[in-house]
Amino acid sequence: MKYCLALSLFTVLFFQSCSEEPWLSGKLDMSESEAWKPIVYLVQPQKLNEVAQSFVGLVLDSAKVGANGHFQFDALPEFQEPVLLEIVVQKKGEKYPNRLINENPETDNYFPFVYGEGANMVVNAEVSNFQSSLTIEKPSIANEAMLELRDKRMVAFKNLKSQTKEHEKDEDLLALEKSLHVYQELLINFSNSTSELLPGLMALRWASPEGDYERIAELVHAQSTKWSELYPEHLWVKELVAMADKRNLPILTGDVITNLQFPMKSGGKVSLQTILKDKKLVLLDVWASWCAPCRLENRNILVPLWEKYNSQNFQIVAYGLESSEKAWDNAIEKDGAYRWLHASHLQGDQNPFMEKLRLKTIPANFLLNQEGRVLAKNLHGQDLSHFVNDYMSKQ
Incomplete structure (x- = not known):
């Protein structure tokens, strides 16, 4: 083993020696190199939420790409257990070597791989189609899985x-x-x-x-x-x-919801338990008058379901993310949604209901049985119709 004679403090922190053979080497097809730097960077995401994220990964090392496209990393990483690293290329003019592009896996500029102690990796790739074209010669089991992914x-x-x-x-x-x-x-x-x-x-x-x-x-x-x-x-x-x-997380399928209190459009508060009583199936629908997909679902899916099954103990309770009572009233009337129950705090999308269910996105819905157990959630269009039809036919 030969030791490097001159190492920066940064390098000493992460690399212990230079091996006789490079631990990571390869060749880049730089035929479209006009737009790309002739440099390969090695980036370490230190937390899970840094993986595949720009600007947060730690830049460990870099290697120049030669005229023939060859590059190599000599100093062995000092990690004691397998770690996920990212090999990255950058376009000319990019100031940050740890910028990761997540727009299209055909052309994204990085590839994640697993480094294990004693690894000797040889990779090949086209610089302009880096992620999609990268290959690893004789990959480890972990890196074979990464390529499959x-x-x-x-x-x-x-x-x-x-x-x-x-x-x-x-x-x-x-x-x-x-x-x-x-x-x-x-x-x-x-x-x-x-x-x-x-x-x-x-x-x-x-x-x-x-x-x-x-x-x-x-x-x-x-x-x-x-x-x-x-x-x-x-x-x-x-x-x-x-x-x-x-x-x-939002309420999960299989969980039980029982402790919701609805400020009803008709006045007063009603508990979910009261709504569930004697019902075979309740659709808890979260919508808004300004939500175009919600409005289409009201007219095309919910009205027919309510007309078909309400007499068979199917109920809909719709919570609106509303701040204008007038807009709420108009939407309910135009969509024919006046048939079922409505509630809202009239506090827009920042309201106790969304906090209670830990929701941020609409349209959202929950299909509940008599116990308040979530049988399914976020079904829309024909998926929602098929679920309700199938469930009610079996009751």
């Missing part, structure tokens, strides 16, 4: 992009949300299927680099349970468990 994400993203383009024309926001949910679900299914911790956590981060898990709360909570059983002492797992604590 990247490929699955690529397919899912192409499907999402196709669906997004299709529904942008008709501005079907609920269809767009459903497409996003399918994309996120595929990534979390990967996390569920793998035994490799860091690729599994990477899948969760790629499901939402912004850390917005409101619409996939059940899936994320299940992942926190899985990884905490396998790696209870891992710091990132502890971070995931804290984030996915039920007290930090």
Whole structure:
């Protein structure tokens, strides 16, 4: 082993020696190099919520790309256990080496990999299609899983992009949300299927680099349970468990809601327990007069369901994120929603109801049985109709 003669204080903190062979090397196709710096950066996200996030990862090292596209890192990292690192390239003019682009996995500028002690990695990639083109020669089991995740994400993203383009024309926001949910679900299914911790956590981060898990709360909570059983002492797992604590997530499917008090449009307050009494199924709908998808759902889905099943002990109680009583009244009348129960604090979207259910996004809904147990949530359009039809037919 030969030791480096001149190391900066920064390098000493993270690297212990220079090996005879580079621990990380590779070749970049720089045929479109005019726009790209001939430098490869090594970035460490130190927390789970820093993974796939710009400007927060610690820049550990950099390597110049030679005229033939070759680069190499010689100083071995000092980590005692496997860690997730990100190899990053940047366009010319970019001031921050830890800027990560999360716009399109075909062209995003970084690739996450697992470093293990004694690793010798050789990678190859096209600089302009960095994430999608990167290959690893003889990858470890963990990095083989990371490559598999990247490929699955690529397919899912192409499907999402196709669906997004299709529904942008008709501005079907609920269809767009459903497409996003399918994309996120595929990534979390990967996390569920793998035994490799860091690729599994990477899948969760790629499901939402912004850390917005409101619409996939059940899936994320299940992942926190899985990884905490396998790696209870891992710091990132502890971070995931804290984030996915039920007290930090919206009410989950299977939970029981009983202690809500509704300020009714008709006057006074009514408890959810009172509304549930003697009902086979209650749809708790969270909407607003200014929410276009909510208004369409009122007319096209909720009115027909209420007309069909209200006499069979099906009820709808709609909570409105309203600040104008006049706008609320007009929407209810125009949509034919006067048929069912309505409530609102008339405090807009900052109100005790949203805080109680830990919601930030509408339209939202919960399908409750007589006990107040959440049987399903956030079903819209024909998905909602099919659920209600099926459930009521069995009662």
